[in-house]
Amino acid sequence: MLRTLIVVSALFAVPALAQGAEEKAVLQAMVEWCAAAQKSDAAALERILLDDYTLTNSKGQISTKADDIAEAKKVDPQYELLENRDMKVRIHGNTAVVTGRTVVKGLSGGKAFSANFQFTDTLIKVQGKWRPLASHVSRVGD
Numbered sequence: 001m002l003r004t005l006i007v008v009s010a011l012f013a014v015p016a017l018a019q020g021a022e023e024k025a026v027l028q029a030m031v032e033w034c035a036a037a038q039k040s041d042a043a044a045l046e047r048i049l050l051d052d053y054t055l056t057n058s059k060g061q062i063s064t065k066a067d068d069i070a071e072a073k074k075v076d077p078q079y080e081l082l083e084n085r086d087m088k089v090r091i092h093g094n095t096a097v098v099t100g101r102t103v104v105k106g107l108s109g110g111k112a113f114s115a116n117f118q119f120t121d122t123l124i125k126v127q128g129k130w131r132p133l134a135s136h137v138s139r140v141g142d
Contacts, residue, residue, distance in 0.1 A: 023089045026096045026123060029130035030084065038082045042072040050124065050131045058117060058139040077108035084119070094125040102137070116140045 036044035053065040087100035102117040122134040
């Protein structure tokens with residue numbers, strides 16, 4: 001549950017202050033990634049995530065692209081809310097680092113959950129598209 005819960009991974013609020021085409025492209029990639037996670041869209045996650053993608057969750061556990069796709073196929077958890085906020089983008093060549101907060105709420109295993117996370121995502125520009133390579137999340141006060 002926590003793997004998908006923190007995939008940072010549904011809908012991202014794109015900051016109005018994002019400047020430049022590359023920052024906007026990175027944020028758009030984040031929106032697509034989040035939408036795929038929220039919908040448990042395994043096929044979209046297959047396209048979006050780099051093959052060597054990893055997520056370090058708030059418990060220090062590491063999952064892979066294959067793990068996240070397998071979890072999406074279970075369609076659990078089901079998100080009522082999965083929203084990233086306060087995103088900041090830094091770009092260095094073909095690497096982008098995005099930091100922000102994620103708020104989630106939904107059902108998993110029939111039980112309600114709600115949590116807040118701080119995240120750092122690293123995306124790489126491959127063949128003109130920004131794709132997630134690594135993600136790290138820390139749970140913050142509920």
